[in-house]
Amino acid sequence: xxxxxxxxxxxxxxxxxxxxxxxxxxxxxxxxxxxxxxxxxxxxxxxxxxxxxxxxxxxxxxxxxxxxxxxxxxxxxxxxxxxxxxxxxxxxxxxxxxxxxxxxxxxxxxxxxxxxxxxxxxxxxxxxxxxxxxxxxxxxxxxxxxxxxxxxxxxxxxxxxxxxxxxxxxxxxxxxxxx
Numbered sequence: 001x002x003x004x005x006x007x008x009x010x011x012x013x014x015x016x017x018x019x020x021x022x023x024x025x026x027x028x029x030x031x032x033x034x035x036x037x038x039x040x041x042x043x044x045x046x047x048x049x050x051x052x053x054x055x056x057x058x059x060x061x062x063x064x065x066x067x068x069x070x071x072x073x074x075x076x077x078x079x080x081x082x083x084x085x086x087x088x089x090x091x092x093x094x095x096x097x098x099x100x101x102x103x104x105x106x107x108x109x110x111x112x113x114x115x116x117x118x119x120x121x122x123x124x125x126x127x128x129x130x131x132x133x134x135x136x137x138x139x140x141x142x143x144x145x146x147x148x149x150x151x152x153x154x155x156x157x158x159x160x161x162x163x164x165x166x167x168x169x170x171x172x173x174x175x176x177x178x179x
Contacts, residue, residue, distance in 0.1 A: 001066045001067055002064065002065050002066050002067075003025060003027040003028075003065060003066065003067045003068070003069065004027055004028040004029065004030055004062075004065045004067075004068055004069070005018045005021050005022045005027055005028070005029045005030070005068075005069045005071060006029075006030045006032065006060075006062075006068055006069070006070050006071070006083075006086070007029070007030075007031055007032065007070070007071035007072060007083075008031070008032040008071075008072040008073075008080055008082040008083040008086070009031070009071075009072070009073065010073060010080065011073075011152065012152060012153075013073065013102045013133070013151065013152065013153045014071045014072055014073055014100075014101065014102050015031065016102070016153045016158070017071055017100060017101075017102045017131065017153070017165075018031075018069075018071045018100075020158060020165065021069060021071070021100065021165065021169070024165070024166075024169060025169060027069070028065075030058075030060055032058075032082055032083060032086045033056040034054060034056065034082055035054040035056055058086075061093065062090050062093035062094055063093040063095075065095070066095060066096060067095070067096045067097065067098070067126070067172065068094055068095075068096070068097045068098075069097070069098045069099075069100060069172070070083060070087070070097060070098070070099045070100070070117070071083075071099070071100040071101060071102075072101060073101060073102070073103055074101050074103035074104070074106065074109055074113060074130070077106050077109065077112050078112070078113075078116060079099075079101070079113055079116055079117060084116075084117075084120060087117070087120055087121060088120060091120065091121050091122070094121055096126055097117075097121065097125050097126065098125045098126045098127040098128065098129075098168070098172050099113060099114070099117050099125050099127075099128045099129075100128070100129045100130075100131070100165075100168065101113065101129070101130050101131065102131045102133060102153060102161075103130055103131070103132060103133070104132065104133060104134050104143075104147075104148045104151075105130065105132025105133065105134040105135065109130045109132070110128050110129070110130045113128060113130065114128050126171070126172050126175045127168050127171040127172050127175070129164060129165070129167075129168040131161045131164060131165070133151050133153065133157065134147075135160070136157045136160050136161075137151070
């Protein structure tokens with residue numbers, strides 16, 4: 001099974017997660033890049049106005065892959081617009097996919113992300129995982145905007161998520177091998 005991790009990461013958290021997944025499964029990896037990195041105002045425009053991201057041109061052929069693991073942050077209960085814009089352009093080449101995110105962890109985030117990405121691609125993901133960094137924050141920082149804006153994953157925090165990531169990857173392997 002030829003697999004690739006395709007990710008967008010504004011501050012580096014989902015890049016970290018994507019690299020760890022790539023190392024774990026030995027896949028290829030591809031980063032979606034904006035022409036110009038979004039500022040805080042730009043992020044606001046994506047979130048509120050659902051403004052399209054201007055992405056750097058790519059020459060990746062997703063049809064070469066049996067399975068794609070997409071990863072991106074969640075912004076205001078929705079998948080980051082740069083990833084959605086990329087998928088919109090490439091969705092006809094997606095055979096099988098899963099979705100992962102490292103995010104604050106708003107209520108029902110997995111359910112909302114699954115609905116959003118399934119609607120866009122036209123089929124459900126094999127697996128979905130939302131690693132909630134709110135779970136590893138000190139009690140006084142939980143559910144705060146400041147913590148959400150400043151959080152950067154580290155190796156210690158990743159250890160708290162390792163079992164969830166392993167289960168996510170096992171679920172993918174199990175479904176793909178049954179095909």
